Amino acid sequence: MLSTIGGFAFVTIGITPIITLVLAAAYSLFALWQWAFDKEEKEDAAPPQTHFTIAIDGPAASGKGTLARRIADAYGYHHLDTGLTYRAVAKSLMDQNMPLDDEFLAEKAARSVDLSRLDRDVLAAHDIGEGASRVAVMPAVRRTLVAAQQSFAARSPGAVLDGRDIGTVVCPDAPVKLYITASPEARARRRYDEIRLNGGSATYEDILNDLRRRDARDMGRTDSPLKPAGDAHLLDTTEMDIETAFLSAKTLIDQALARNTHSKR
Numbered sequence: 001m002l003s004t005i006g007g008f009a010f011v012t013i014g015i016t017p018i019i020t021l022v023l024a025a026a027y028s029l030f031a032l033w034q035w036a037f038d039k040e041e042k043e044d045a046a047p048p049q050t051h052f053t054i055a056i057d058g059p060a061a062s063g064k065g066t067l068a069r070r071i072a073d074a075y076g077y078h079h080l081d082t083g084l085t086y087r088a089v090a091k092s093l094m095d096q097n098m099p100l101d102d103e104f105l106a107e108k109a110a111r112s113v114d115l116s117r118l119d120r121d122v123l124a125a126h127d128i129g130e131g132a133s134r135v136a137v138m139p140a141v142r143r144t145l146v147a148a149q150q151s152f153a154a155r156s157p158g159a160v161l162d163g164r165d166i167g168t169v170v171c172p173d174a175p176v177k178l179y180i181t182a183s184p185e186a187r188a189r190r191r192y193d194e195i196r197l198n199g200g201s202a203t204y205e206d207i208l209n210d211l212r213r214r215d216a217r218d219m220g221r222t223d224s225p226l227k228p229a230g231d232a233h234l235l236d237t238t239e240m241d242i243e244t245a246f247l248s249a250k251t252l253i254d255q256a257l258a259r260n261t262h263s264k265r
Contacts, residue, residue, distance in 0.1 A: 052077070052158035052260065053173075054253060055166035058180035059215050059226060061187035063237045063245060067180060068162035070246050071253065078155045080115065082163030082170065083132065085145045087123040088113045090131030100134045107140040115152055133214055136164075139223045146170050146224075164218055167229035175256045178249055179228035182238040184211055 054071060058064040065081055072079035092109040093100055100106070135141050142165075149170045153159045161170060167177035182190075188208035195202045218226035228234060233252050237245050 051156045053153045053171050054160045054176045055171045055174040056162040056178045061191045062180045062182045064162045064180040068160045072160040077158035077160050079160045080152050084118040086132040086136045087128050089135050100131050103138045106135045110141045110144040137221045164226040165224040167232050169224045177229045177232040179232040180235050186238045
């Protein structure tokens with residue numbers, strides 16, 4: 001009898017801490033699983049988008065710059081003509097009588113470019129454009145300026161960047177990519193009219209030949225050549241005025257904005 005009671009007492013007293021340990025272990029395992037699940041869920045969740053980027057590419061005088069400024073004004077976004085950044089590098093070298101074919105000096109000039117102080121009127125000079133086309137083929141210059149351009153693209157509420165490699169290199173994840181093009185003849189005519197309107201002198205044939213040379217350089221370079229991104233929307237403005245081009249682009253942008261808003265819900 002005493003041995004039975006003693007055995008019962010031993011079992012009763014001994015089983016309680018065992019149950020407690022089992023429950024504690026189970027709770028710990030559950031808490032660990034919950035923590036791992038929550039961590040994985042947070043890692044998988046896309047970070048909230050605080051900006052919207054529009055990437056616009058195309059050859060010279062295709063109308064991409066005018067369209068980009070119009071879009072930025074319409075949506076209240078920041079705008080950057082990335083071609084001006086290369087022109088700023090060329091101007092810096094030219095002002096200091098430095099060679100345009102020295103990549104070390106060109107990269108140093110690129111690091112000093114201030115994106116908030118790009119003067120379109122000054123940098124629009126033809127000789128600066130020729131210089132920009134030469135420094136733009138330098139990989140070190142491109143790396144430096146692309147990093148600055150990517151920082152600009154992250155501005156809130158949004159940014160519109162136009163250039164030659166925005167959709168392919170600078171902003172490959174942009175929700176809207178446009179490739180603006182036109183025939184060389186139409187582009188030369190626009191550039192000719194623009195120069196004459198501003199009181200300059202030029203011949204249509206010289207401008208056409210210059211555009212063809214620049215196209216060959218831009219499309220043929222090994223680093224970030226001019227080409228449409230695989231998911232870019234093509235807009236051929238040869239027979240299109242700026243208003244028609246803007247409305248076409250606006251339709252695509254509004255659709256992307258709607259998808260972006262819906263995905264956040």
